[in-house]
Amino acid sequence: MVPDDLVRDVFEFVQTNGEMGEACPTGIDGFIAISNTQTTECSATFYEPIMCLVLQGAKEAHARNRVVRYSAGDTLIVSHAVALEAAVIQASPQHPYTALALHLDMSILRSMADEIGGLEENSVAGHSVDADVSDRALIDAVSRLFRLSRDPVEAKALAPLVLREIHFRLLRAGHGRMLRQLLRQDSPASRISKAIAVLRSDFRESIAVADLAAFAGMSPSAFHEHFKAVTATTPLQYQKDLRLLEARQLLLSGGVSVAGAAYDVGYESPTQFSREFSRKFGASPSDIKSRAGAVVV
Known part of the structure; x- marks a missing residue:
C-alpha cells in the first residue's frame, strides 16, 4: 500500500514546482513527479523506456491490441520506446492522480545480468508495456528516491545506490520479463x-x-x-507514428507551417501528411497549429 504522506508530499511538490498534468523534474536525472486534478482524454504520445509508480488515481495506456490499466499501488513498466495512446481515467481535486516515474537506464539494467541470471524464464514472451501490483520493497525504494531528491547532498551520495536498487527490483518483478530479456544481447x-x-x-x-x-x-x-x-x-507504422508525433510537436510549438512540418518530418506530400495526421489525431494539422502556445496536458 502506498503511504498517504508520500501521496501528499508528491502532490504538494508538483503544486509548488510544476504544473498539473505535466512532468515535474525532481532534481534527480530522469526521475519525475506527475499529478493531475482531472481526468484527460485519450491522446497519442511517445513513451521512452520508463517505470511509473501510481500513488493515487488511475491511468490507461492503449497499445493498439491491448489496454493496460494501472492504478494506486501499481507499477507500469515500458521496456522499449513505443507510441501509445494514454489517458488519466481516475482523478479529482479531492483525490488527484499522482505518480512518480523514472526513465530506465539500460546500462544499469545490463550491469545486473549476473545477479539476475538465475531467474527462471518461462515460454511467455512478456509485453513491452505492462503493469502489475508493486511489492512493498519497490514502493519503499521509489519513496526513498523521492525523499533523497529533496536534499542535493544526500542525492549525490545515495541516489545512485537507490537507482540501482529500483532497477534490480523491476528486473525481479513478474511483469519485468521483457526487461530481463533485454539483458541478453542476442535475444x-x-x-x-x-x-x-x-x-x-x-x-x-x-x-x-x-x-x-x-x-x-x-x-x-x-x-x-x-x-x-x-x-x-509494424516497422513502417512505427516510423509513421514517429513522424506524426514529431510534426504535432512542431505545430504546437508554433513558427512552422503545415507544409513545413510535413517536409521537416519526411513527408513528400503535404496532402498525404494532412490525411494521415487527421486520421491519427482526430484533428487536422491546421487545427493543431491554431492551438500553438496553449497549455497541452
Missing part, C-alpha cells in the same frame, strides 16, 4: 531495441524493412513477427 527483445534506435534516429528517411531486419540479424519474416510482438505495430 529478440535486444535485437528489436537496436532496430528501434535506428528508426528513431533516421525516421525522416525512407528505410527498407529488409535493411532493418539485416541490421537486427534476423530474417525479414522473423523481424516483422518480433517487431510487432514488441511494439504492437
Whole structure:
C-alpha cells in the first residue's frame, strides 16, 4: 500500500514546482513527479523506456491490441520506446492522480545480468508495456528516491545506490520479463531495441524493412513477427507514428507551417501528411497549429 504522506508530499511538490498534468523534474536525472486534478482524454504520445509508480488515481495506456490499466499501488513498466495512446481515467481535486516515474537506464539494467541470471524464464514472451501490483520493497525504494531528491547532498551520495536498487527490483518483478530479456544481447527483445534506435534516429528517411531486419540479424519474416510482438505495430507504422508525433510537436510549438512540418518530418506530400495526421489525431494539422502556445496536458 502506498503511504498517504508520500501521496501528499508528491502532490504538494508538483503544486509548488510544476504544473498539473505535466512532468515535474525532481532534481534527480530522469526521475519525475506527475499529478493531475482531472481526468484527460485519450491522446497519442511517445513513451521512452520508463517505470511509473501510481500513488493515487488511475491511468490507461492503449497499445493498439491491448489496454493496460494501472492504478494506486501499481507499477507500469515500458521496456522499449513505443507510441501509445494514454489517458488519466481516475482523478479529482479531492483525490488527484499522482505518480512518480523514472526513465530506465539500460546500462544499469545490463550491469545486473549476473545477479539476475538465475531467474527462471518461462515460454511467455512478456509485453513491452505492462503493469502489475508493486511489492512493498519497490514502493519503499521509489519513496526513498523521492525523499533523497529533496536534499542535493544526500542525492549525490545515495541516489545512485537507490537507482540501482529500483532497477534490480523491476528486473525481479513478474511483469519485468521483457526487461530481463533485454539483458541478453542476442535475444529478440535486444535485437528489436537496436532496430528501434535506428528508426528513431533516421525516421525522416525512407528505410527498407529488409535493411532493418539485416541490421537486427534476423530474417525479414522473423523481424516483422518480433517487431510487432514488441511494439504492437509494424516497422513502417512505427516510423509513421514517429513522424506524426514529431510534426504535432512542431505545430504546437508554433513558427512552422503545415507544409513545413510535413517536409521537416519526411513527408513528400503535404496532402498525404494532412490525411494521415487527421486520421491519427482526430484533428487536422491546421487545427493543431491554431492551438500553438496553449497549455497541452
